[in-house]
Amino acid sequence: MSTDHTAALAADRAHHIHPFSYPGEVRAGRFRRVVERAEGVYQIDTSGRRYIDAVSGLGCVNIGYGREEMAEAAAEAMRTLSFHPTFWECTNPYSARLVEQLQRLTPDNMQHFLFANSGSEANDTAIKLVRWYWRLQGRPGKTHVISRDMAYHGMNLLTASLTGLAPCHPQFGLPLPGVSHVCAPWSWVEGTAGDDQDFGRRAADALEAEILRLGADNVGAFIGEPMQATGGVVTPPASYWPAIRRICDRHDVLLIADEVVTGFGRTGAWFGQETFGFNADITVMAKGMTSAYFPVSAVALNARIGEALLNDPGELYHGYTCSGHPVGAAVACMNMQILEQEQLVERVRDTLAPAFWRHLHALEDHPLVGEVRGMGLGAGIQLTADKVSRAFFPEDSDVDAQVTGHCYERGVIVRDLGADTVGVMPPFVTSEAQLDEIFDAVRYGLDLTL
Numbered sequence: 001m002s003t004d005h006t007a008a009l010a011a012d013r014a015h016h017i018h019p020f021s022y023p024g025e026v027r028a029g030r031f032r033r034v035v036e037r038a039e040g041v042y043q044i045d046t047s048g049r050r051y052i053d054a055v056s057g058l059g060c061v062n063i064g065y066g067r068e069e070m071a072e073a074a075a076e077a078m079r080t081l082s083f084h085p086t087f088w089e090c091t092n093p094y095s096a097r098l099v100e101q102l103q104r105l106t107p108d109n110m111q112h113f114l115f116a117n118s119g120s121e122a123n124d125t126a127i128k129l130v131r132w133y134w135r136l137q138g139r140p141g142k143t144h145v146i147s148r149d150m151a152y153h154g155m156n157l158l159t160a161s162l163t164g165l166a167p168c169h170p171q172f173g174l175p176l177p178g179v180s181h182v183c184a185p186w187s188w189v190e191g192t193a194g195d196d197q198d199f200g201r202r203a204a205d206a207l208e209a210e211i212l213r214l215g216a217d218n219v220g221a222f223i224g225e226p227m228q229a230t231g232g233v234v235t236p237p238a239s240y241w242p243a244i245r246r247i248c249d250r251h252d253v254l255l256i257a258d259e260v261v262t263g264f265g266r267t268g269a270w271f272g273q274e275t276f277g278f279n280a281d282i283t284v285m286a287k288g289m290t291s292a293y294f295p296v297s298a299v300a301l302n303a304r305i306g307e308a309l310l311n312d313p314g315e316l317y318h319g320y321t322c323s324g325h326p327v328g329a330a331v332a333c334m335n336m337q338i339l340e341q342e343q344l345v346e347r348v349r350d351t352l353a354p355a356f357w358r359h360l361h362a363l364e365d366h367p368l369v370g371e372v373r374g375m376g377l378g379a380g381i382q383l384t385a386d387k388v389s390r391a392f393f394p395e396d397s398d399v400d401a402q403v404t405g406h407c408y409e410r411g412v413i414v415r416d417l418g419a420d421t422v423g424v425m426p427p428f429v430t431s432e433a434q435l436d437e438i439f440d441a442v443r444y445g446l447d448l449t450l
C-alpha cells in the first residue's frame with residue numbers, strides 16, 4: 001500500500017464514522033475491504049486483487065463500474081452548469097431532459113416527477129405528498145402509513161420507522177408513531193412455497209385487517225418494495241400485488257411502490273410493477289436511476305395524484321438544494337441511454353436471468369440450502385439448519401456471513417442479508433463466464449460452511 005493510502009486510512013480510522021459498521025472494528029483498523037478502483041464487474045483492492053462484485057455495490061451499479069460515457073456526461077454538465085436550483089419556477093436543460101426521458105421510459109402510471117438525492121429522501125418526500133394529497137381531498141386525518149416486516153425504506157427518522165428490520169429501531173427510539181407493519185409475503189417462514197397463490201392472497205389480507213383495525217379514515221398509504229431486497233429478497237407470489245392493489249382501492253389508501261432496487265431493470269423489466277402486475281399511485285426510484293454514479297432519486301406520481309397536487313394554487317413548501325441537480329440529471333440520462341442502447345434490461349430478461357436461475361436451482365440440493373428465491377437478476381439463497389422443519393441457525397452462528405467470507409476468499413463478493421440469507425445481485429453487464437465464477441465461489445462457500 002502506498003504512503004498516501006496508509007495516511008488516508010489512519011485518518012479514516014480516527015475520524016470517519018462508517019454507516020452500518022462496528023465502530024470498534026474500524027477503530028482497530030480491521031477494514032473488511034479497502035477498494036481503490038472498480039471497472040466493469042470488478043472491484044480492485046489496494047493490493048491489486050480483483051473481486052467480482054456480485055451484488056452491484058448495494059444493488060445499484062447496474063451498468064457496471066467505470067463507464068467512460070458516464071464520466072463524460074458528468075464532466076460536460078459540470079463544466080457547463082455545475083449547479084442551478086430548480087426552486088422558484090427555475091429549470092435547466094439537464095433536468096428538463098431527465099423528466100422527458102423518464103416520462104418516455106417509465107410506465108404510464110408515472111407522469112409527474114420530483115427529485116431528491118437518496119432513496120430515503122424520496123420515500124420521505126412520497127409520504128409528505130400523501131399527506132398533502134389527502135389534505136387537498138379534505139381528509140387530513142389520513143396520515144398513518146402501513147409498511148411491512150422485512151422492509152427497507154431508508155434511514156431517516158420516518159423511513160427508518162417504515163423499515164421493518166427490527167435492529168434498525170432501538171438505537172434511535174423508533175418507530176415513530178403513525179407507522180405500522182404487517183407481515184411480509186415470506187413464504188419460507190409460513191411453511192409454504194413462493195408460487196402458492198393462496199398464500200399470496202392471505203398475505204395481502206393482512207393489509208386489509210390492519211386498515212380495518214386503524215380505520216380507513218386514518219390510513220394514508222401502504223408502502224412496499226415489489227421484491228424486498230435488503231430484507232432477504234422476499235419475493236411474493238403473483239397473486240400478492242394485484243390483491244394489494246384491490247385492497248388499497250377498496251379503502252382509499254394510496255399505494256406507494258418503493259422501486260429503489262427493482263427500478264431500472266433488476267427484475268427483467270424496467271420496473272418491478274411490470275413484473276409483478278400492478279400499478280402504484282406513487283413510485284420511488286433511486287439507485288439504478290444513475291447506477292449510483294451520482295446520488296439522484298425521484299418520486300413519480302400517477303396522473304390522478306399528480307394533477308390533484310398540481311391544481312393546488314399554493315406554493316409547494318418542499319425540496320432539496322440539489323433536487324434536479326444538472327450533473328445528476330446528465331448522469332441519469334446517460335445511464336438510461338446505456339440501458340436502452342445496449343438493451344441491458346432485455347439482456348437481463350432473456351439471457352442473464354435464465355442462466356442465473358439455472359445456477360441457483362442447481363444449488364437447491366445442497367444440504368445447507370433451504371430455497372432460492374427472487375426475480376430477474378436478484379436472488380436470495382436461504383440457508384437452513386434443517387430442510388424439512390425450515391429451522392434457522394442459532395443467532396450467533398452467522399452462517400450467511402461464513403458463506404460470504406468464503407466467497408470473498410475466492411474473489412467473489414456476495415452479501416449476507418441476515419436471516420440466514422445470502423444475496424446475489426450482479427450487474428447487468430456480467431458475462432455468462434463470470435456467472436459461472438460467481439456460482440463456483442458460492443458452492444465453494446457453502447461446502448466449506450457445511
Ligand code: PLP
Pocket residue numbers: 058117118119120121123152153154155225229230258259260261286287
Ligand atoms: N428503499 C429501498 C428498497 C432500498 O433498498 C434502499 C437502500 O438500500 C432505500 C430505500 C434507501 O435508499 P438510500 O440508501 O439511498 O437512502
